[in-house]
Amino acid sequence: MKNLVIVESPAKAKTIEGFLGKDFTVKSSFGHIRDLPSKKLSVDVENNYEPDYVVPKDKEAIVRELKKLSKSAELVWLASDEDREGEAISWHLQEALGLKDDKVRRIVFHEITKSAILNAVENPRGINIDLVNAQQARRILDRLVGYELSPVLWKKVKPNLSAGRVQSVSVRIIVEREREIENFQATSAFRVRAYFNVDGMEFQADLSKRFDTLEETRTFVAGCENASFSVSDLQKKPGKRTPAAPFTTSTLQQEASRKLGFGVTRTMKVAQDLYEQGSITYMRTDSVNLSDLAINAAKDEIVKLYGEEYAKTRQYSSKSKGAQEAHEAIRPTYMDKKSVKGDAGHQRLYDMIWKRTIASQMQDAKLERTTVNINVSSSDIGFVANGEVIVFEGFLKAYLEGTDDETEDTKGMLPNMTIGQGLDAGKVEGMERFSQPPARYTEASLVKKLEELGIGRPSTYAPTINTIINRNYVVKEGKDGVEREYGYILLDSDGIKEEVKTEITGAEKTKLFPTDIGKVVTDFLVENFTDILDYNFTAQVEKEFDEIAEGQKEWTSMIDSFYKPFHKTTVHTSENAKKATGETLLGVDPASGRNVYSRLGRFGPMVQIGEAENEEKPKFASIPADQRMEEVTLEQALELFKLPRDIGEFEGEQMTIGIGKYGPYVRHNKGYVSIGDEDPMSITKETAMQLIIARREELKKMLINEFADGEDVIQVKNGRYGPYIAVGKKNYKIPKGTEPESLGLVECKEIIAAQPDRPKRGARKKK
Numbered sequence: 001m002k003n004l005v006i007v008e009s010p011a012k013a014k015t016i017e018g019f020l021g022k023d024f025t026v027k028s029s030f031g032h033i034r035d036l037p038s039k040k041l042s043v044d045v046e047n048n049y050e051p052d053y054v055v056p057k058d059k060e061a062i063v064r065e066l067k068k069l070s071k072s073a074e075l076v077w078l079a080s081d082e083d084r085e086g087e088a089i090s091w092h093l094q095e096a097l098g099l100k101d102d103k104v105r106r107i108v109f110h111e112i113t114k115s116a117i118l119n120a121v122e123n124p125r126g127i128n129i130d131l132v133n134a135q136q137a138r139r140i141l142d143r144l145v146g147y148e149l150s151p152v153l154w155k156k157v158k159p160n161l162s163a164g165r166v167q168s169v170s171v172r173i174i175v176e177r178e179r180e181i182e183n184f185q186a187t188s189a190f191r192v193r194a195y196f197n198v199d200g201m202e203f204q205a206d207l208s209k210r211f212d213t214l215e216e217t218r219t220f221v222a223g224c225e226n227a228s229f230s231v232s233d234l235q236k237k238p239g240k241r242t243p244a245a246p247f248t249t250s251t252l253q254q255e256a257s258r259k260l261g262f263g264v265t266r267t268m269k270v271a272q273d274l275y276e277q278g279s280i281t282y283m284r285t286d287s288v289n290l291s292d293l294a295i296n297a298a299k300d301e302i303v304k305l306y307g308e309e310y311a312k313t314r315q316y317s318s319k320s321k322g323a324q325e326a327h328e329a330i331r332p333t334y335m336d337k338k339s340v341k342g343d344a345g346h347q348r349l350y351d352m353i354w355k356r357t358i359a360s361q362m363q364d365a366k367l368e369r370t371t372v373n374i375n376v377s378s379s380d381i382g383f384v385a386n387g388e389v390i391v392f393e394g395f396l397k398a399y400l401e402g403t404d405d406e407t408e409d410t411k412g413m414l415p416n417m418t419i420g421q422g423l424d425a426g427k428v429e430g431m432e433r434f435s436q437p438p439a440r441y442t443e444a445s446l447v448k449k450l451e452e453l454g455i456g457r458p459s460t461y462a463p464t465i466n467t468i469i470n471r472n473y474v475v476k477e478g479k480d481g482v483e484r485e486y487g488y489i490l491l492d493s494d495g496i497k498e499e500v501k502t503e504i505t506g507a508e509k510t511k512l513f514p515t516d517i518g519k520v521v522t523d524f525l526v527e528n529f530t531d532i533l534d535y536n537f538t539a540q541v542e543k544e545f546d547e548i549a550e551g552q553k554e555w556t557s558m559i560d561s562f563y564k565p566f567h568k569t570t571v572h573t574s575e576n577a578k579k580a581t582g583e584t585l586l587g588v589d590p591a592s593g594r595n596v597y598s599r600l601g602r603f604g605p606m607v608q609i610g611e612a613e614n615e616e617k618p619k620f621a622s623i624p625a626d627q628r629m630e631e632v633t634l635e636q637a638l639e640l641f642k643l644p645r646d647i648g649e650f651e652g653e654q655m656t657i658g659i660g661k662y663g664p665y666v667r668h669n670k671g672y673v674s675i676g677d678e679d680p681m682s683i684t685k686e687t688a689m690q691l692i693i694a695r696r697e698e699l700k701k702m703l704i705n706e707f708a709d710g711e712d713v714i715q716v717k718n719g720r721y722g723p724y725i726a727v728g729k730k731n732y733k734i735p736k737g738t739e740p741e742s743l744g745l746v747e748c749k750e751i752i753a754a755q756p757d758r759p760k761r762g763a764r765k766k767k
Contacts, residue, residue: 002023002024002073002074002075003020003023003024003025003073003074003075003076003077004024004025004027004066004069004070004073004075004076004077005020005024005025005026005027005077005079006026006027006028006029006066006076006077006078006079006080006093007026007027007028007029007079007080008028008029008030008031008080008081008086008089009028009030009031009272009276010028010030011273011276011277012028012112012276013026013027013028014026015112015276015277015278016079016112016117019113019114019117019118020117020121024077025069025073027065027066027069029062029066029080029089029093030059030062031089032059032088032089032092033055033059033062033063033066033089033092033093033096034053034054034055034056034059034092034095034096035053035054035056036051036052036053036054036139036140036143037052037054037056041143041144041147042054042143043140043143043144045144045563045567048556049140049556049559049560049563051136051139051140053092053095055096063096063097066093066097067097067098070097070099070103073103074103075103075104075105076097076099076103076104076105077105077106077107077121077124078090078093078094078104078105078106078107078127079107079108079109079120080093081108081282081284082108082109082110082282083131083282083284083458083459084131084132084134084135084138084459084549085135085459086108087127087128087131087132087135088131088132088135088136088139090106090127091127091129091132094127101126104126104127105124105125106124106125106126106127106128107120107121107123107124107125108120108125110281110282110285110327110328111275111278111280111281111282111328111333112275112276112277112278112333113278113333113334116333130548130549130550130551131549133548133549133555134545134546134548134549134555136555137544137545137548137555137558137559138545140559141165141541141559141562141563142164142165142166144559144563144566145163145164145165145532145566146162146163146164146165148566148567148570149162149163149164149168149525149529149532149570150162150163151574152528152570152573152574152577153521153524155574156524156573156574156577156578156579156580157517157520157521157524157579157580157581157600158517158520158600158601158602158604159602161471161517161521162471163521163525164467165532165538165541166450166455166456166460166464166538167464167467167468167471167473168521168522168525168532168533169455169532169533169535169538170446170450170455170456170464170465170468171468171473171474171514171518171521171522172522172525172526172533173441173446173449173450174440174441174446174468174474174512174513174514174518175514175518175519175522175523177438177440177441178440178513178514178519180437180438181437181438181440182630184437184438186434186435186436186437187434187435188432188433188434188435188486189210189211189212189432189433190210190211190212190213190214190216190217190430190431190432190433190487191206191207191210191430191431191433192206192207192210192211192217192220192221192428192429192430192431193205193206193207193428193429193431194207194224194229194374194383194425194427194428195425195426195427195428196229196374196385196423196424196425196426197424197426198415198416198417198423199415199416201413201415202426203385203387203412203413203414203415204385205372205374205383205384205385206383206384206385207220207381207382207383207384208381208382208383208384209381210433211430214432214487214489217430217487217489218430218489218498220379220381220430221428221429221430221489221491221496222491222496223376223378223379224376224378224425224428224491225491225495225496226378227376227377227378227379228377228422229374229375229376229377229383229422229423229424229425230374230375230377230420230421230422230423231372231373231374231375231417231418231419231420231421231423232373232374232375232382232419233371233372233373233419234370234371234372234373234417234418234419235370235371236368236369236370237368237369237370237371238366238367238368238369238391239366239367239368239369239388240364240365240366240367241364241365241367241394241395241396242364242395243314243359243360243362243364243394243395243399243401244356244359244360244401245288245316245329245360246288246290246316246329246330246331246356246357246360247329247330247331247353247356247357248285248286248287248288248318248329248330248458249268249283249284249285249286249330249458249459249461250286250447250448250451250458250461252267252271252283252330252353253267253268253443253444253447253461253462254402254444254445254447254448255352255356255401255402255444256349256352256444257442257443257444257445258402258403258444259352259402260345260348260349260352262345262349263443263476264443264444264447264461264462264465265462265465265466266345267349267462268283268462270345270346270349271283271330271349273342273346274340274342274346274349274350274353277340277342278333279332279333279337279340279350280330280331280332280333280350280353281328281329281330281331281332281333282328282330283330284458284459285327285328285329285330285458286318286451286457286458287318287327287328287329288316288317288318288329289315289316289317289318289327289328289329290315290316290328290329290331290357290360290361291328294328294331294335294357295313295314295315295361296313297334297335297336298313298335298357298358298360298361299311299313299361300335300336301335301336301358302358302361302362306362306397306398309363310362310363310394310395310397311361311362311363312361312362312363312364313361314360314361316329316360329357330353331353331357332350332353332354332357335354335357335358337354338351338354339351339354355398355399356399356401358398358399359395359398359399360395362394362395362397362398363392363394363395364394364395365390365392365393365394365395365396366390366391366392366394367388367389367390367391368388368389368391369386369387369388370385370386370387370388370389370414371384371385371386371387372384372385372386372387372414372417374423385414387412387413387414388412388413389413389414425491426492427490427491427492427493428490428491428492429488429489429490429491430487430488430489430490431486431487431488431489432486432487432488433486434484434486434505439511440508440511440512440513441511441512442510442511442512443465443476443512446465446512447461447465450464453535453538453539454539454542454543455535455538455539455542456542457542457545468518472515472517472518473514473515473517473518473521473522474512474513474514474515474518475512475513475515476510476511476512476513477510477511477513478507478508478509478510478511479506479507479508479511479513480507481504481505481506481507481508482504482505482506483502483503483504483505484502484503484504484505485500485501485502486500486501486502486503487500487501488500488501516582516600516604516605516623516628516629516630517600517604517605519582519629519630520580520581520582520600521580523580523582524577524580527577528569528573528577529566529569529573531565531566531569532566541562544558580600581599581600581601582598582599582600582629582630583597583598583599584597584598584599584629584630585597586598586607586632586633586634586637587634589609589638592609592610592616594609594610594611594614594616595609595610595611596608596609596634596637596638598623598629598630598632598637599629600629601620603622604622604623605622605623605627605629606620606621606622606623607620607621607623607632607637607640607641608620609641619641621637621640621641621643621659622640622659622660623640623659624640624659624663624664624680625662625663626663639681640659642681643657643658643659643680643681644656644657644658644667645657645658647666647683647684647685647688648685650668650685650688650689650692651669653668653669654668655667655668655685655688655689655692656668657675657680657683657688658680659680660672662674663675664678664680666683666688666691666692668688668692673691673692673695674691675687675688675691676691678691701718702717702718702719703715703716703717703718704716704717704718704723704740704741705740705741705743707744707745707748709745709749712727712728713727713728714726714727714745714748714749714752715727716734716740716741716743716748718740719731722734723740725743725748725751725752727752732751732752732755733751733755734751735751738751
């Protein structure tokens with residue numbers, strides 16, 4: 001073999017293999033092949049922060065194969081992605097495979113096309129150790145923060161918690177927004193809107209002032225009953241709209257959220273597929289730049305589709321802090337390719353990328369903006385109507401950027417009018433409107449905020465959001481609205497009518513809410529680790545990573561200047577900080593006269609009657625998973641103490657209703673069955689029996705076979721992740737290609753013997 005090319009993914013390998021000749025063999029490393037082992041710190045803080053990298057077990061076979069192939073190759077071409085992570089993968093490959101510099105060629109490309117691949121092969125370079133060190137610095141710093149902070153949280157908040165440098169700041173952003181919403185006091189004012197008709201065309205105009213009270217609104221609307229209306233002023237001004245820049249990672253995530261309803265993880269997965277099949281350029285970038293080739297190709301396509309007058313070549317510059325590495329925005333690799341093969345998600349995301357790129361190279365949309373002032377004879381306050389007419393579509397013919405703004409936009413076309421012209425009002429309405437609290441973050445708007453603050457980089461947004469959700473610091477969910485009354489006055493041909501109407505307010509779809517644990521941990525970290533949770537400090541660390549990548553800063557000294565003061569704070573906090581529980585006094589228990597609290601306990605949010613230092617021991621009850629700790633009232637807390645409660649016997653065993661870590665349950669014959677959405681305070685004996693029977697049927701379907709082995713029972717089961725063998729509380733994987741139905745007792749015991757028991761999590765090996 002003359003040439004071995006190593007890329008990150010099998011899909012990319014398949015695409016590239018078609019572009020290179022028979023002298024090239026293309027293989028995949030399946031991502032990183034070395035990392036810091038998770039069971040220990042793996043960073044020598046006494047020896048210049050030397051990392052202890054290992055090849056994970058699931059990558060050992062891949063490394064063996066690549067070593068074998070690289071020995072027989074004349075040259076090894078390392079073709080991982082062009083960002084810091086990709087550079088680090090190439091470096092790890094060279095180290096793990098034991099490749100000498102003269103045998104290695106590093107090649108990069110930001111699109112998988114034949115010309116880009118051949119050009120990369122013609123222009124190889126060495127590994128950029130500055131980029132590698134920037135990635136190492138991030139990885140090692142995040143490991144140090146996580147390993148030092150997590151034990152403090154176990155001691156001072158709750159066992160099994162974890163913290164991270166960027167993740168904890170992201171949770172803080174969400175917690176602070178939630179507190180803003182909780183402290184928000186809505187105010188109301190009355191909007192008055194009139195509906196006019198000119199030559200059969202209806203338009204609306206809003207009063208230039210809002211009234212504070214119903215009485216003022218009533219007086220004004222009543223005055224309109226016999227008033228005359230006329231155009232007092234009319235202004236027409238030319239305007240324009242300019243197309244948005246081509247996509248970066250963060251703007252792609254935001255727009256895919258607005259227009260397609262994609263979460264950031266799905267967006268990145270689909271974009272990666274499109275990149276690896278050669279349809280778009282590299283999907284992790286904060287550059288809005290387009291190559292001259294792409295600009296010219298876009299112009300050709302625009303002229304062909306829309307005409308010469310629609311084309312306008314443009315080059316955009318990035319506004320994000322510390323834009324780095326990748327040299328182009330996300331765009332189609334071939335501008336004349338309007339669609340791709342694949343499922344609906346791939347097609348829709350590609351369509352959006354294609355339209356956005358095309359629109360970025362098109363003329364501004366030309367508008368005519370009209371403002372009409374309308375006089376009311378009974379008042380010195382007038383109405384204002386705004387209209388917008390598109391004179392030349394320009395880029396709007398291809399694409400219009402979405403918006404996060406949820407306020408209603410009443411701009412539309414207005415009929416032709418002249419100053420002094422009399423108008424007839426079909427109706428006038430006064431409606432109470434309320435101020436809105438700040439919006440909760442979506443995944444995409446959180447990415448936007450992180451980018452604005454200079455926190456994180458394109459490759460970190462999606463993993464960060466995944467982490468804070470998986471750690472249960474944040475939940476992604478919707479919220480039902482509540483009914484609210486508002487005042488309404490209508491003047492029409494039937495006279496004046498006044499009524500109180502209702503509307504649903506506060507309903508939200510898929511937003512990020514902090515959990516009780518997320519709030520308590522954030523408050524503790526903000527109080528004790530000011531720097532780690534400070535936005536500017538976190539952004540400054542990102543700048544220092546950039547300086548390392550540019551060769552301006554030495555990575556170990558950067559880590560040292562961060563770690564030493566951080567370590568001192570960790571030791572001080574572990575020894576001196578108070579335990580954090582988020583405790584709130586709810587009131588007094590009328591039965592015992594003792595205080596009732598809500599707080600975070602060892603097993604999650606709970607309510608408590610009494611204090612630990614009292615003679616009589618405190619009583620505890622879990623707070624249901626669907627209830628926020630801060631929202632629990634004294635009455636609700638006292639209801640929770642009525643659990644667990646017995647509701648009768650079934651098959652000679654008592655059924656008990658309670659609330660546990662995973663929500664409300666019925667306990668029967670030493671087993672637990674979830675009661676789902678049933679109310680634990682009112683569930684009937686009959687309903688509980690039905691749930692127990694239904695669960696038994698489910699378990700029967702799971703059981704494939706069962707064998708007695710002395711005192712043990714060996715079961716072959718169907719599980720969530722496929723078939724497995726269960727013995728008591730221990731589970732064993734069934735090897736691939738083995739039919740679970742064909743297993744007998746002997747075969748099961750052989751599989752069990754081949755899989756030694758793993759040590760319990762956290763257990764230490766004896767020296």
